[in-house]
Amino acid sequence: MGRPSNAVQRRLQIVDATLRVMARTGFDGASVQAIAKEAGLSAGLLHHHFDNKSQILHALLDHLEGLARARHEALAARRRGDWGRLEAWIDAHLAVGEGARPEATAAWVWIGAQALKDEALRARYQAVVQRRLDELTALLDPVLRAQEVRLDAHALAVTTLATIEGYYQLATSTAVVDPGSAAPQLRRWLRRTVGGQRRR
Amino acid sequence: MGRPSNAVQRRLQIVDATLRVMARTGFDGASVQAIAKEAGLSAGLLHHHFDNKSQILHALLDHLEGLARARHEALAARRRGDWGRLEAWIDAHLAVGEGARPEATAAWVWIGAQALKDEALRARYQAVVQRRLDELTALLDPVLRAQEVRLDAHALAVTTLATIEGYYQLATSTAVVDPGSAAPQLRRWLRRTVGGQRRR
Amino acid sequence: MGRPSNAVQRRLQIVDATLRVMARTGFDGASVQAIAKEAGLSAGLLHHHFDNKSQILHALLDHLEGLARARHEALAARRRGDWGRLEAWIDAHLAVGEGARPEATAAWVWIGAQALKDEALRARYQAVVQRRLDELTALLDPVLRAQEVRLDAHALAVTTLATIEGYYQLATSTAVVDPGSAAPQLRRWLRRTVGGQRRR
Amino acid sequence: MGRPSNAVQRRLQIVDATLRVMARTGFDGASVQAIAKEAGLSAGLLHHHFDNKSQILHALLDHLEGLARARHEALAARRRGDWGRLEAWIDAHLAVGEGARPEATAAWVWIGAQALKDEALRARYQAVVQRRLDELTALLDPVLRAQEVRLDAHALAVTTLATIEGYYQLATSTAVVDPGSAAPQLRRWLRRTVGGQRRR
DNA sequence: GATGAATGAGACTTCATTCAT
DNA sequence: AATGAATGAAGTCTCATTCAT
Numbered sequence: 001m002g003r004p005s006n007a008v009q010r011r012l013q014i015v016d017a018t019l020r021v022m023a024r025t026g027f028d029g030a031s032v033q034a035i036a037k038e039a040g041l042s043a044g045l046l047h048h049h050f051d052n053k054s055q056i057l058h059a060l061l062d063h064l065e066g067l068a069r070a071r072h073e074a075l076a077a078r079r080r081g082d083w084g085r086l087e088a089w090i091d092a093h094l095a096v097g098e099g100a101r102p103e104a105t106a107a108w109v110w111i112g113a114q115a116l117k118d119e120a121l122r123a124r125y126q127a128v129v130q131r132r133l134d135e136l137t138a139l140l141d142p143v144l145r146a147q148e149v150r151l152d153a154h155a156l157a158v159t160t161l162a163t164i165e166g167y168y169q170l171a172t173s174t175a176v177v178d179p180g181s182a183a184p185q186l187r188r189w190l191r192r193t194v195g196g197q198r199r200r
Numbered sequence: 201m202g203r204p205s206n207a208v209q210r211r212l213q214i215v216d217a218t219l220r221v222m223a224r225t226g227f228d229g230a231s232v233q234a235i236a237k238e239a240g241l242s243a244g245l246l247h248h249h250f251d252n253k254s255q256i257l258h259a260l261l262d263h264l265e266g267l268a269r270a271r272h273e274a275l276a277a278r279r280r281g282d283w284g285r286l287e288a289w290i291d292a293h294l295a296v297g298e299g300a301r302p303e304a305t306a307a308w309v310w311i312g313a314q315a316l317k318d319e320a321l322r323a324r325y326q327a328v329v330q331r332r333l334d335e336l337t338a339l340l341d342p343v344l345r346a347q348e349v350r351l352d353a354h355a356l357a358v359t360t361l362a363t364i365e366g367y368y369q370l371a372t373s374t375a376v377v378d379p380g381s382a383a384p385q386l387r388r389w390l391r392r393t394v395g396g397q398r399r400r
Numbered sequence: 401m402g403r404p405s406n407a408v409q410r411r412l413q414i415v416d417a418t419l420r421v422m423a424r425t426g427f428d429g430a431s432v433q434a435i436a437k438e439a440g441l442s443a444g445l446l447h448h449h450f451d452n453k454s455q456i457l458h459a460l461l462d463h464l465e466g467l468a469r470a471r472h473e474a475l476a477a478r479r480r481g482d483w484g485r486l487e488a489w490i491d492a493h494l495a496v497g498e499g500a501r502p503e504a505t506a507a508w509v510w511i512g513a514q515a516l517k518d519e520a521l522r523a524r525y526q527a528v529v530q531r532r533l534d535e536l537t538a539l540l541d542p543v544l545r546a547q548e549v550r551l552d553a554h555a556l557a558v559t560t561l562a563t564i565e566g567y568y569q570l571a572t573s574t575a576v577v578d579p580g581s582a583a584p585q586l587r588r589w590l591r592r593t594v595g596g597q598r599r600r
Numbered sequence: 601m602g603r604p605s606n607a608v609q610r611r612l613q614i615v616d617a618t619l620r621v622m623a624r625t626g627f628d629g630a631s632v633q634a635i636a637k638e639a640g641l642s643a644g645l646l647h648h649h650f651d652n653k654s655q656i657l658h659a660l661l662d663h664l665e666g667l668a669r670a671r672h673e674a675l676a677a678r679r680r681g682d683w684g685r686l687e688a689w690i691d692a693h694l695a696v697g698e699g700a701r702p703e704a705t706a707a708w709v710w711i712g713a714q715a716l717k718d719e720a721l722r723a724r725y726q727a728v729v730q731r732r733l734d735e736l737t738a739l740l741d742p743v744l745r746a747q748e749v750r751l752d753a754h755a756l757a758v759t760t761l762a763t764i765e766g767y768y769q770l771a772t773s774t775a776v777v778d779p780g781s782a783a784p785q786l787r788r789w790l791r792r793t794v795g796g797q798r799r800r
Numbered sequence: 801g802a803t804g805a806a807t808g809a810g811a812c813t814t815c816a817t818t819c820a821t
Numbered sequence: 822a823a824t825g826a827a828t829g830a831a832g833t834c835t836c837a838t839t840c841a842t
């Protein structure tokens with residue numbers, strides 16, 4: 001009885017439009033009107049599905065985390081060993097090519113920027129970052145142990161994540177970074193760092 | 201003969217107020233009125249000294265570059281050798297403590313964000329990044345040569361700069377990074393990377 | 401033969417929800433969506449049972465008049481004599497306690513306010529006021545005659561009704577009126593006014 | 601130096617436009633746009649002089665109190681004796697004619713209505729009502745004493761004020777009250793109440 | 801140089817109402 | 822009868838910018 005709900009699909013449609021608009025025109029350009037237009041919907045409808053604009057960003061943040069997770073799982077399925085799993089994670093978060101969404105990088109940077117002003121968003125953003133840090137630490141730890149390298153896995157994870165975030169930033173706002181080279185470069189550096197003295 | 205011009209001082213006053221406002225409330229909060237209030241001036245006066253808001257950001261970008269340059273020169277004066285100069289550069293851009301301005305970090309992130317929308321700003325932002333990249337490459341090159349390490353100095357500079365930018369981002373929007381540990385951590389990593397096989 | 405109509409019950413349900421919402425959040429808060437939520441119905445259904453929002457107010461006006469009438473009848477049944485009937489009427493419209501609905505007072509004030517904007521509502525509101533005035537005049541007249549007081553019953557009715565409306569207003573928007581004292585106070589004043597010279 | 605401020609005059613202009621709009625179209629019609637149009641100003645300018653719409657109502661409330669006070673003082677100057685002062689107060693708040701502003705009545709009613717939703721406004725509204733109550737009590741007290749009438753001046757003041765408020769309400773929303781007769785009627789009633797037994 | 805009034809566009813949001821199901 | 826999606830107009834407010842003084 002009654003009209004069937006299409007809320008889930010519509011919300012995804014709105015979030016995806018936000019992703020595209022943000023990648024194209026930054027956060028300033030991502031007005032509710034602009035998002036509505038990109039999604040082919042009326043501005044009023046966006047408020048039927050989200051309480052306010054901030055909620056759309058929250059949903060986008062979840063969406064981005066989901067995209068990264070999905071990509072990681074797809075890539076991890078093909079790799080074996082501690083090194084393989086670590087590289088799969090890095091490729092999932094940094095590499096271009098199959099399954100990558102360039103818009104996601106820009107959107108992620110904008111959300112990070114907006115997180116300062118929006119307290120609730122900041123809390124969620126920080127949680128995602130923390131989660132990534134934990135994942136990375138867990139992946140680095142066995143590698144370090146196997147190589148008998150005396151390095152703090154957590155500290156290395158922070159630096160690695162910073163590098164990834166920095167690549168995002170530079171790739172979004174400048175042309176000094178070749179997107180395709182980021183992942184190989186980081187993999188090389190990590191291998192060198194971790195394995196550098198393995199034969200000592 | 202009229203009153204003496206105080207334009208230079210006023211411009212600096214405005215730029216510095218922008219720096220503080222941006223660090224506190226992000227780009228969204230940095231309205232012309234808010235900047236004027238922070239500077240203790242009227243909003244109209246800001247447009248007397250700058251054509252438009254974007255010009256204030258341009259000036260702030262220059263100001264930030266100047267701050268970093270000044271800090272670098274101060275630190276470099278005390279260091280000797282290729283390693284010393286490289287570490288001085290890193291400390292100038294990343295370390296806390298003497299001469300560091302925490303607000304500059306946040307403002308830099310916001311300017312990077314705004315650069316996407318504002319084409320002219322993006323060009324200048326990119327130029328600054330390029331300049332830093334060149335400086336860093338020039339500092340890394342002799343070190344790599346001395347250690348007889350076969351690494352592309354430019355590629356290493358990109359990764360290093362990305363790490364620095366990423367630290368900025370993480371420090372501004374989250375609490376997962378301890379600001380004090382960023383510079384030592386990066387120095388350690390670099391030494392390991394560059395010097396790792398120096399004894400081979 | 402189709403399902404039996406529940407229109408009457410639904411309309412009452414909607415009107416009663418409006419009464420509660422209005423008492424709680426004023427006319428501003430009484431959006432169609434808010435009323436629907438309070439009633440546990442969908443907003444669309446409200447327009448199935450009422451042509452538009454104004455019609456709900458019309459129905460609420462009728463409902464409020466019905467409530468007062470019912471209360472009056474209940475109270476009048478226990479009283480005898482001209483004085484008794486007059487006091488029953490006053491208690492029905494002003495007294496707290498048994499059968500009184502505090503929400504009705506606030507809702508009545510809001511409807512009076514809205515009546516200015518909504519022409520059709522104003523006509524009905526005015527009709528209700530006129531009816532009350534007539535009732536009050538008819539009740540005052542025999543009392544005045546019996547006391548051989550030379551007062552215009554209609555003029556006295558207007559003032560009395562104004563006092564009642566004023567009590568509503570003050571009780572709704574301020575705390576300067578003790579709701580429980582309004583009816584006794586008005587009764588006392590009336591007795592004094594009407595009976596003041598009865599022994600002349 | 602700099603442009604001279606016309607803020608006081610502009611604020612008054614805005615408040616007065618609000619008074620007129622409210623009297624004509626009620627609170628619903630008193631949108632910021634409508635007020636701006638009535639005042640012949642842009643909507644943006646209203647927010648230059650008032651933080652938000654609610655502040656305009658606050659100022660209007662003050663303005664209305666000022667109007668009543670001014671009228672009272674003008675009328676009181678011509679009257680002598682306890683009775684004279686009491687009647688001057690009543691005429692100031694209720695009578696039509698010289699110095700009376702019919703719009704003020706309607707605006708006062710709307711502000712009372714809006715006070716329920718707006719907590720800060722309610723506090724001020726209540727303060728004004730309380731002040732009037734105190735004034736009225738102070739005026740009634742000597743009259744009651746002189747007549748050796750055993751009546752509680754405060755209770756009588758509440759009822760009198762309620763009657764006045766009720767007249768406002770009825771005059772604003774209905775046509776059952778002849779505005780010109782309100783003040784004489786109330787004076788007559790008061791004289792009867794207070795003086796009824798003076799010759800006992 | 802400096803102030804503060806003034807504007808107009810555009811931001812987010814709410815809401816009564818309509819319509820497909 | 823009932824739901825919930827959908828719309829479009831209108832609401833309040835912010836803001837970069839211009840202009841009179």
